[in-house]
Amino acid sequence: MFVAGSAGDSALKTPLIAGVTYNGNTVTLSWSNGVPPFTVQVNVNVATTNWSNLGTTSNQSLTVPASGSRSFFRIKGSSN
Helix, strand or coil, X not given: CCCCXXXXXXXXXXXXXXXXXXXXXXXXXXXXXCCCCEEEEEECCCCCCCCEEEEEECCCEEEEECCCCCCEEEEECCCC
16 A cells, blocks of 8 residues: 555655667667656676666656667666
8 A cells, every 4th residue: 555755755866767769879768756867877797786877868768879788777867
């Protein structure tokens, strides 16, 4: 059960990836929730801590160049 003002509000502060669209040489990421500004990060191996910043935005989407290799993305909002 969710009650406004309870610990459940913290879930709204965590960005959730809603979509990933590949378009030739770009990837557009979109997300919901979270508190801007958002930093989009990429890593080629999720078993490591080698996350690199791709960009920062106040919007809930960002288009980045496609790397041509497997990539993992994460979105960090100002509160996480």
